[in-house]
Amino acid sequence: MEILALIIIVLLSFWLQSFIFEKYAFTKLYYTCEFSTETAVEGDNILFIEQVHNNKLLPLQWLKVEIYSSRWLDFAQTHSVVSQESRFVTSGYFLRSYQKTTRHWNVLCLKRGVYTVKSVSLVAGDLFGHSVKSIPVPINKTLIVFPKCVNLDALFIAPNHSTGDNIVKHWLIEDPFILSGIREYHLWDPMNKIHWPSVAKYGELMVRNNEYTNERHTDIILNIQSTPGEYKDVVNKGIIELGIKVTATLFKKAAETNMPVRFICNGSTVDNEEQLIWTNMSTGSMHTHLLFTLLAKLKLQKKIEFEDYIESNISRLDSKKIIIVTTYLTNRLCRILSVLKAKNTSIEILLLSNYTEPDIRLNGINVHFLTTNMENVLSKREMKTLFGAD
Amino acid sequence: MKINKNKTNVTTLVYFILTFLFLYPVTIILTSYFFGENKFIPNAVMIINTVSLGYIAGYISCNWNLLKKIAFLCLIFAIVLLISIYINNTGLGYLLYQIFSVSIFYVLGIRLFFTEPFSTAIRTGIVLLLIALSISYYSKDFLYLKNTFFIFTNLYLFLAVAMKSQENLKDIFQQRGIQASEIQRKIQKNNVKLIGFFFLCVILLFNMKKIVMALLNITKFVLSKILWLIAMIIQLLYKEQQTTDEPVQNVKPFMPEPGPSKESILSTIANIIICLLLLYAAYRLLPLIIRKIKETVISIIEKLKLFFHYKTKENIRNNNECIDYIEIKKLSESTLKKQKNKALKKINKRKLLKQAKNPVEKVRFLYAVILEELSKKIIIKESDTTGEICNKSLEAQIVSQDFKDITHLYDSVRYGEKIPKNNEVSVMENYYFKNRHPE
Numbered sequence: 001m002e003i004l005a006l007i008i009i010v011l012l013s014f015w016l017q018s019f020i021f022e023k024y025a026f027t028k029l030y031y032t033c034e035f036s037t038e039t040a041v042e043g044d045n046i047l048f049i050e051q052v053h054n055n056k057l058l059p060l061q062w063l064k065v066e067i068y069s070s071r072w073l074d075f076a077q078t079h080s081v082v083s084q085e086s087r088f089v090t091s092g093y094f095l096r097s098y099q100k101t102t103r104h105w106n107v108l109c110l111k112r113g114v115y116t117v118k119s120v121s122l123v124a125g126d127l128f129g130h131s132v133k134s135i136p137v138p139i140n141k142t143l144i145v146f147p148k149c150v151n152l153d154a155l156f157i158a159p160n161h162s163t164g165d166n167i168v169k170h171w172l173i174e175d176p177f178i179l180s181g182i183r184e185y186h187l188w189d190p191m192n193k194i195h196w197p198s199v200a201k202y203g204e205l206m207v208r209n210n211e212y213t214n215e216r217h218t219d220i221i222l223n224i225q226s227t228p229g230e231y232k233d234v235v236n237k238g239i240i241e242l243g244i245k246v247t248a249t250l251f252k253k254a255a256e257t258n259m260p261v262r263f264i265c266n267g268s269t270v271d272n273e274e275q276l277i278w279t280n281m282s283t284g285s286m287h288t289h290l291l292f293t294l295l296a297k298l299k300l301q302k303k304i305e306f307e308d309y310i311e312s313n314i315s316r317l318d319s320k321k322i323i324i325v326t327t328y329l330t331n332r333l334c335r336i337l338s339v340l341k342a343k344n345t346s347i348e349i350l351l352l353s354n355y356t357e358p359d360i361r362l363n364g365i366n367v368h369f370l371t372t373n374m375e376n377v378l379s380k381r382e383m384k385t386l387f388g389a390d
Numbered sequence: 391m392k393i394n395k396n397k398t399n400v401t402t403l404v405y406f407i408l409t410f411l412f413l414y415p416v417t418i419i420l421t422s423y424f425f426g427e428n429k430f431i432p433n434a435v436m437i438i439n440t441v442s443l444g445y446i447a448g449y450i451s452c453n454w455n456l457l458k459k460i461a462f463l464c465l466i467f468a469i470v471l472l473i474s475i476y477i478n479n480t481g482l483g484y485l486l487y488q489i490f491s492v493s494i495f496y497v498l499g500i501r502l503f504f505t506e507p508f509s510t511a512i513r514t515g516i517v518l519l520l521i522a523l524s525i526s527y528y529s530k531d532f533l534y535l536k537n538t539f540f541i542f543t544n545l546y547l548f549l550a551v552a553m554k555s556q557e558n559l560k561d562i563f564q565q566r567g568i569q570a571s572e573i574q575r576k577i578q579k580n581n582v583k584l585i586g587f588f589f590l591c592v593i594l595l596f597n598m599k600k601i602v603m604a605l606l607n608i609t610k611f612v613l614s615k616i617l618w619l620i621a622m623i624i625q626l627l628y629k630e631q632q633t634t635d636e637p638v639q640n641v642k643p644f645m646p647e648p649g650p651s652k653e654s655i656l657s658t659i660a661n662i663i664i665c666l667l668l669l670y671a672a673y674r675l676l677p678l679i680i681r682k683i684k685e686t687v688i689s690i691i692e693k694l695k696l697f698f699h700y701k702t703k704e705n706i707r708n709n710n711e712c713i714d715y716i717e718i719k720k721l722s723e724s725t726l727k728k729q730k731n732k733a734l735k736k737i738n739k740r741k742l743l744k745q746a747k748n749p750v751e752k753v754r755f756l757y758a759v760i761l762e763e764l765s766k767k768i769i770i771k772e773s774d775t776t777g778e779i780c781n782k783s784l785e786a787q788i789v790s791q792d793f794k795d796i797t798h799l800y801d802s803v804r805y806g807e808k809i810p811k812n813n814e815v816s817v818m819e820n821y822y823f824k825n826r827h828p829e
Contacts, residue, residue, distance in 0.1 A: 003524050009595050010547065013588065061584050062577045064562060076711055092563055092573045094580050102715040127584055128551060129558025 018126040020058065025124040026135055028055040031065065033117065035143040039293075040109045042148035042245075043381070048075060048105040054095035064123040065091040072111035072385075073143070110385050112147040112244060112296050114270055116140065146292045147241075147248040154377045155246070156350055156368035174210040183209045217260045217281055217319040222247045223306040223326035224267035224298070227355070234300040236327070238386040243325045243352050244295050250323060251295075255288040262319065266309040269297035276303050281319070307332050314339060321346045328355040329367065338363035404549055410438060411546040412515035415522035415539050417491055419532060424487060508557065512550045519543045548589045552582050623668070627661045743819070749810045750803055756818045757800040763822075764788065776801055792821055 029052070036047035054060050067089040069075075071082045080089040093101055117139045125132040182198050185205035198206035222243060226236035234240050247263070254261040265277040277294060280287075307330065310317075314336065322345055324337075329351055337347050341364055349367045375383060523543055526535040556578055563574045594601065739759060746752040761779070764770060767788045770779055780797040783789040796818055802808040 003520065003527055006523075006543075006596055007520070010592055013592050013595070017588065061581055062559060062562075090563060092577050094577045096718065098718050100717050100719055103712050104715070105712045123562065125562070127581070127588060128555040129562055130555075132562065 014128075018128075018131045021060075021124070021126040022131050022133055024056070024058050025060060025063075025133060026122065027058075029053070029060070029063075029122070029124075030055060031120070031122060031137050033067070033120065033139055034141045035107070038142070039144045039146060041146045042109055042112055043379075044109045044145075046107050046109065046143070048073075048107045050091060050103040050105070051100070052093055052095065052103075053100040055098060057097045059097050059099075060093070060095040060124055061127055062124065062129070063093040063095060065093070066121040066123065067091065067117060068120075069117055070113065070115045072109070072113060072145075073115055074108040074110050075105045109143075109145045110381070111241070112145050114142060114144050114297050116142045144293060144296045146296050147245045148382070149249040149252050150242075150245045151377055152246065152249050152253075152350075155371055155374070157371055158368060176210055178211040180209050180211045182206045216257075216321070217262070218254060218321040218323060219262050219264055219317055219319045220247060220250050220254075221264045221310070221322065221324045221326075222267075223324065223328075224265055224300065225302050225306055226327050228328055228330055229305075230302060232301050234302070237300055238388070239327050239352050240300055241386050243327065244298060246325050246350055246352070248292060248295050250325070251288055251291045255283070255285070258283055261287075261291070263291050263294060264313075264317075265294075265298065266302055266304050266306045268299055268301070268303050269294060270299050271297060273299065276309070278313070278316075307336060311336050317345075319345070321348070323348045323350065325350045325352065327352040329360060330357045331360055334361055334363055334365065337365055341365060401553070404553055408512075408515060408546060408549055408553070411542050411549070412518050415526075415535070415542055416518055418535065419522055419525055420491065421487075422532065422535075508554065512554065515546060515550065519546055544589060544593060548586065551589075552585045555581055555585060623665060627658070627665065740823075749812065749815045752815050753800060753803045753810050753818060756815075756822050757796070757804075760793075760796065760822055796821055 031050070031052045033048065033050045036049060040046050050065065052063065052065070069087045069089060071085055071087045073087065075087075076089045076091070080087050082088075091103065093103075095101065119136050119138045119140075121134050121136050123132060123134040182195050183206065185194065185207050189207045193207040195206050195208050224234065224240060224243075226234050226240050251261065251263070253259075260281050260283040262281040263277060263279045267277065268275055269277070277298075279291065279294070306326065310333070317340060322337075322340060324347070326333075326349060329349065341347055347365045349365055351367055351369050353370065371377065378386070519539070519542065523536075523539045526532045526539045559574075559578055559581060563577075743752060743755060746755050761770065764779070764783055768782050768786050770782075774782070776797050780789075780793055783793060784791070799810060799814055799818060803810050
């Protein structure tokens, strides 16, 4: 009887613990995870915070959390498996009664993009790992990684102006709304410019001094194609990513000088694949944030041939300055741009590769070529992320 | 189960012990049955020899070709035999038996763990152990082996289950080629402790009857001792009244006779003093004893907590990749209380209004609760006047035009010392209870 009793007790204990853990493992178990910030810049170290609370008396001797993330969010090296574009991370926990564990993962943002952790799977089981149960937990947490700015002066070789400086527009009439101060009256000054309060103060005739203004609106155009006649998906992704970085730097420079800019691209964003990018002309931090977000969301896929896009919208390109970031230069594109050049529009091309059609006619367009010593400008990690080589 | 090259030394040792644990009871029973001798130590030495050499042979021969493997195994087998003969040089019959048993152990025992799946080996071991245990329980000749086999069975079960669960956990966490991490190692370590605790519970359950009996006996003993002490005290009190001829065991108290002598009075007083002293000593000692018991229990609990790494708050760094912040707390207990209090407050507003003694208090109370509701929707500064609050609320379109009248009434009551009429109070009351935020 005693042997039988021993067998029964052992088997019953096995079954009982298995039953209890299977039934109550996920009861009052709360799991949340989030990124420490909503936006980050390439190369930033952020935190991925997991919080799990076992709000019951029954301890959980093991809990596995399966997280699907992007390979471009570098974290959990020994706990993760990278395959193609995704990263599979397992996070293990040992939870006692009423234990709350907050796990901070150090995440390195390797590449720009929009990264979403849609859901995670919680796996728990009995003491002996015999019976295993899992449940999905919706998370929907998004991180936007903005592209990192680069040193444009070091990255591009400036064109040699052998024929002298460019002629710039200067208005004959000063802007009556821009007041820089007051000055003494001259004979040729009109009467309506006299500033009477200052006359009373200084005891002599004083006039308002106005400034000359000029439109500084700039169009920044990014060609998402890496080669002419590309089908849909970008072939040389690294060079386009570099183009995105260059565009981001241009946005930053524009924001620093408070210059109104418009972003135009023959691609679309991941959340609105049908809409081609053509933003409003604006300035300010909100606009810059929007532009950076667009760059982060930019899908590496062309929607329309670059030349076609520019040609069809040439009438809408009314800015005095156009900066084009492209990987190639064709005669057709130069012809289209020469139309704009004829309207006294300043055109600058930042060429990301040395690919130009033979016998190309630039028609006075300034072309900035990419330096051959990129290793000196970009960091090793950036080079690895962009071109996949150390 | 094929030999896993990554098998750690600990795992190998556990396999070794497992093999020994299930082989030893079988061999000791067989030896005792055939030869009627209790050769515990020689048998154990022989089994350990067999098992260890078998493991070494198995490990080394894993990558060798078949011929070398056979040669090596034969050599090992011969060494084992020689050792066993040397130890148990007791005639041909015994020698033959040893050859047979060594063959069985070698082929079945070692090969079982190297070639068969782990679960098959475990099951075979459990069956053999249960058979041995049954024989020891139900055969009078082997009754003396009962406790040894019981310990062996439990140890075997614990090790086998611990090994199996470790394998399972490895499978669970090492999916998709993820290497064992610091976290996983900690989980596995804790798991072994929990399994140990589980088996302790199983043993306690199995011996429940004995434990209960032991506890009852202890209680009985303590009670009898207490009763004896009480009896002794009573006996001490009535010592003088007892006749010398009467046996000491007879503790039946005598009724004091009327008119006692001087000596008996003195002795009674002395006894009373002794009793009081004893009671005082007990009174002084009892808290000390209780405190000591409490301290002992707390220290045991603390040691147990240390054993399970139980800390209410700790930070753990895992491989510089992540940091764990651990805290033990019950969620939403306080928040639930707060919510309950809030709900009670809301429910009791009508009651509180009724408690207001005069209409002035009622108006002030009602205005306060209206402001409380408004503060949830608009920002009300301390410096805001009633008029400003009214304008803000009207601009935000969260109140009707009636609020102007309410504000006016409050101003006149608060600052104009006007005593409001009952109908004015009821208008305000209706305004609040109709427009208040649904709870």
